Every structure is written in structure tokens, then in C-alpha cells.
Amino acid sequence: MTATAALLLLxxxxxxxxxxxxxxxxxxxxxxxxxxxxxxxxxxxRGRLATxxxxxxxxxxxxxxxxxxxxxxxxxxxxxxDLDTEVSARMPSPAQRAVSRAQGRALLRxxxxxxxxxxxxxxxxxxxxxxxLGVAVALAGGTARDAALVAATGAVxxxxxxxxxLLGTDPVELTALLARLAPExxxxxxxxxxxAVAAAGDPARLPAPNGPLLDVLAERHASAEGKLxxx
Amino acid sequence: xxxPQAGGGDASTRRRTSLRLGVGGPVGTGxxxxxxxxxxxxxxxxxxxxxxxxxxxxEDADFLRAAGVLDPDRIEAVQTGCCPHTAVxxxxxxxxxxxxxxxxxxxxxxxLVESGGDxxxxxxxxxxxxxxxxxxxxxxxxxxxxxGGPGVTASDLLVVxxxxxxxxxxxxxxxxxxxxxxxxxxxPVVFTDLRNEPGAAPVVAWLRGRLRGQDAAPSP
Numbered sequence: 001m002t003a004t005a006a007l008l009l010l011x012x013x014x015x016x017x018x019x020x021x022x023x024x025x026x027x028x029x030x031x032x033x034x035x036x037x038x039x040x041x042x043x044x045x046r047g048r049l050a051t052x053x054x055x056x057x058x059x060x061x062x063x064x065x066x067x068x069x070x071x072x073x074x075x076x077x078x079x080x081x082d083l084d085t086e087v088s089a090r091m092p093s094p095a096q097r098a099v100s101r102a103q104g105r106a107l108l109r110x111x112x113x114x115x116x117x118x119x120x121x122x123x124x125x126x127x128x129x130x131x132x133l134g135v136a137v138a139l140a141g142g143t144a145r146d147a148a149l150v151a152a153t154g155a156v157x158x159x160x161x162x163x164x165x166l167l168g169t170d171p172v173e174l175t176a177l178l179a180r181l182a183p184e185x186x187x188x189x190x191x192x193x194x195x196a197v198a199a200a201g202d203p204a205r206l207p208a209p210n211g212p213l214l215d216v217l218a219e220r221h222a223s224a225e226g227k228l229x230x231x
Numbered sequence: 232x233x234x235p236q237a238g239g240g241d242a243s244t245r246r247r248t249s250l251r252l253g254v255g256g257p258v259g260t261g262x263x264x265x266x267x268x269x270x271x272x273x274x275x276x277x278x279x280x281x282x283x284x285x286x287x288x289x290e291d292a293d294f295l296r297a298a299g300v301l302d303p304d305r306i307e308a309v310q311t312g313c314c315p316h317t318a319v320x321x322x323x324x325x326x327x328x329x330x331x332x333x334x335x336x337x338x339x340x341x342x343l344v345e346s347g348g349d350x351x352x353x354x355x356x357x358x359x360x361x362x363x364x365x366x367x368x369x370x371x372x373x374x375x376x377x378x379g380g381p382g383v384t385a386s387d388l389l390v391v392x393x394x395x396x397x398x399x400x401x402x403x404x405x406x407x408x409x410x411x412x413x414x415x416x417x418x419p420v421v422f423t424d425l426r427n428e429p430g431a432a433p434v435v436a437w438l439r440g441r442l443r444g445q446d447a448a449p450s451p
Contacts, residue, residue: 014321014322015322016321016322016323016324017322017324018322018324018325018328019322020312020314020317020318020321020322021309021310021311021312021314021317021318021322021325022312023312102325102328105328106324106325106327106328109324109327110324162312162313165312165313165314166313227310228286228310228311228312228313229310229312229313230309230310230312230325
């Protein structure tokens with residue numbers, strides 16, 4: 001059994017870790033005319049889940065597994081550094097990496113207060129968000145699969161809220177869309193959890209499902225004028 | 232309640248010496264003009280830094296940079312994802328990050344955090360700032376103080392700007408002063424006309440008093 005209530009906190013959009021200001025590429029997708037209604041939004045979110053979502057889920061599961069497998073102080077510093085390199089290598093957009101680190105730092109601040117542990121101080125001051133999330137889930141009492149599920153949920157939930165604010169989407173229709181995606185989120189979490197187990201101890205063996213479109217959107221966003229979201 | 236260690240995270244282990252002042256209030260009331268005034272008057276005598284939160288673009292940060300009132304390296308702009316009040320109240324992560332970066336670079340005595348301009352329900356988190364002032368204007372009508380809201384009632388200083396417009400919009404400053412005093416239960420209120428008196432003297436006087444008392448207690 002896992003610490004379900006603590007996990008719900010980590011998956012809550014009200015978690016004060018800076019997520020509300022990020023659209024995950026939705027703002028640029030809307031500007032470019034790729035997303036404009038519930039149908040195109042669903043297509044975008046399914047694509048995001050299969051790429052950036054799956055990647056975040058796998059990295060979070062891996063980080064979680066490392067902490068839960070190695071006790072209170074977590075893995076040695078070298079492992080965190082190797083994982084950081086591997087995650088960066090899977091994120092070609094410099095803007096995307098900067099956003100990932102800003103969110104990782106913000107999340108660590110919450111984790112340090114909510115689930116204090118020496119691990120928080122060993123993971124680096126600006127870890128990638130998915131790494132921080134994996135650590136958070138482990139310290140909150142969750143499993144690798146839980147970490148993958150929280151990461152996958154965030155990968156579509158945050159951008160869905162951004163779309164609601166940008167397009168004035170019907171919130172009930174949007175929730176129905178997220179409910180349609182739920183089984184796919186569960187499958188993604190199971191797959192990512194298994195991938196993390198298979199790679200255990202060696203982050204170079206993690207899969208690299210990230211797609212190029214989100215990197216292009218992130219770079220475009222970084223130089224865009226008049227934007228509402230930080231990414 | 233707020234200690235100099237407020238905010239959590241890495242910086243919580245270091246004692247900070249800055250006073251963090253939130254500047255909030257509805258759109259167009261003169262927040263950025265007030266921030267520029269404070270930079271002009273206090274900048275020559277103390278180390279300052281500014282964080283801006285715009286609803287849209289980085290207009291306020293750009294304005295401050297163009298006005299030349301502060302070294303651009305001392306100004307950080309935060310994007311608020313359509314929700315300026317969320318970024319200073321519910322989820323202050325990006326603002327804390329910006330404030331801490333400025334504090335690490337410049338060790339300012341005073342950090343001004345300007346909100347994006349939202350509405351009367353806006354208020355700053357005590358995890359982000361030590362003191363907050365709320366700016367309303369006369370052009371919004373003399374009923375605004377009576378309507379209350381956390382910014383009007385609970386801010387450390389209420390600034391009523393654009394007093395020069397009172398005769399033009401039929402606003403009674405005495406009514407505003409009386410209503411403000413009533414809803415604020417004695418907390419201070421000042422009236423300004425930043426267009427004709429760009430030094431913001433009443434605000435500066437209040438702020439100097441708070442800065443002097445900072446060593447003893449940074450918050451009320």
C-alpha cells in the first residue's frame with residue numbers, strides 16, 4: 001500500500017511549485033493555430049503524454065526508485081549528476097531545460113518543508129523537475145509507479161488548465177476530456193515504472209521518448225512577445 | 232509572524248537582510264509610477280531591486296528600464312500565466328525565485344515586488360513579502376475604500392493616488408479618507424498625486440520609518 005493522501009497533494013494543481021504559470025507548449029500551439037478547440041486540444045495532449053509526459057514519468061519513476069531503494073540518504077551524488085546529464089540530453093531545447101530546472105527548484109522548496117530529508121539537499125539546487133518529482137514521491141511514501149503517474153498527470157493537467165484560460169474552454173468538457181485520457185495515463189505510468197526498473201542504477205539506459213515539436217514550441221515561446229505563461 | 236527567514240528552501244538557511252515590500256492594486260492606479268518614484272528617491276541612498284509581475288508582456292519591467300531609474304540588472308520580470316494574484320498569493324514559487332536571485336546578486340536593502348494589477352481581492356502572501364502597500368486611485372470612484380477587500384482593509388499602507396482627478400470625476404476625498412479609516416481600523420492611509428508630485432513623499436516617509444524599525448522587527 002502506498003501513501004495515497006500525500007500523493008494527492010503532489011498531484012494537486014494547487015501545489016505551490018510554480019506550475020500554474022506554465023502552459024507546456026499550449027500557449028504557442030494556440031498562437032500557431034494548432035490548438036483551438038477541444039478536439040485539437042485532445043490531440044495535443046495525447047501527443048504530449050506520449051512524448052514529454054512519458055519521458056517525465058520515466059525519469060520521475062527512476063529518481064523515486066533510487067531514493068526508495070537506497071534508504072534515508074538516497075543515492076550518492078554521482079548518480080544524481082549522471083541522471084541530470086541524461087535528462088538534459090533528452091531535452092534539446094535550452095528554454096525547456098531552464099523551465100525544467102526552475103520548476104525543479106520550486107518543487108524542492110515545497111518538498112523540503114513538507115517531507116524534510118537529507119536527500120533533498122543532495123539532489124542539487126536546480127534539478128530537473130521530473131527528478132525533483134521522483135524524489136518528492138519517494139519521500140512522501142510513494143512507489144516508482146506512483147511517481148510516474150503523478151508526472152504523467154501533471155504533463156497533461158497543467159497544459160489543460162492553461163488551455164482553459166487561453167481559450168475559455170468549457171471546464172466540464174475539459175474534465176470529460178481528461179477522464180478520457182485517464183486510462184492512457186495509467187498505462188503510461190505502468191510502462192514508465194517498468195522502464196525505470198529495467199534501467200535501475202544506470203540512467204543512460206532510460207528511454208528517450210521526447211518529441212521535437214514541444215522543443216520547437218518551447219524555443220518559440222522563449223522569444224515570443226506578449227506571452228501570458230512562463231513556458 | 233513573518234521572519235527574515237520566510238520563504239523556505241535554500242535561502243531559508245541564510246539570514247536575509249532585505250525588506251521585501253509588495254506593491255499591489257488594480258490595473259492603472261499608478262503602481263509602476265510609484266515603484267519608479269521609490270527607485271528615484273531611495274535608489275541613491277540604498278541598494279534596491281524590483282520584481283514585476285505583468286498580466287501580459289514585460290511592460291512594467293520595460294518601463295522601469297526605459298525610465299532609467301534603476302540598473303536593469305536589478306529588475307526581474309515574472310510571467311504569471313493569466314493569474315497575477317496567484318503568482319503573489321497562492322503559488323509564489325516564481326516570485327521567490329526572482330527575489331532570491333536579486334538578493335544573491337545585489338544584497339539589496341529593499342526589494343519591491345509589484346503585482347500585475349488585478350482587482351480588489353488581491354493580496355500578497357506573507358511567505359513572499361514582509362510589508363505590502365495597496366494602491367487605488369480616485370478615478371475608480373470614491374466608493375472603493377468602502378467596498379473593502381483584503382488589499383484595501385489589511386495592507387500595511389493604503390495609497391490613494393490621482394487626487395488631482397477628484398474634481399473631474401466628482402469624487403469626495405473626505406469620504407474616501409473617512410471610509411478608509413473605518414475599514415482599516417487605524418492602519419495608515421496616504422493620498423498622492425504622482426503626476427504632479429512624482430516624489431511620492433508620504434509613501435517615502437512611511438517607508439523610511441519601516442526601514443528604520445527593520446532591525447528590531449521586519450513585520451508589524
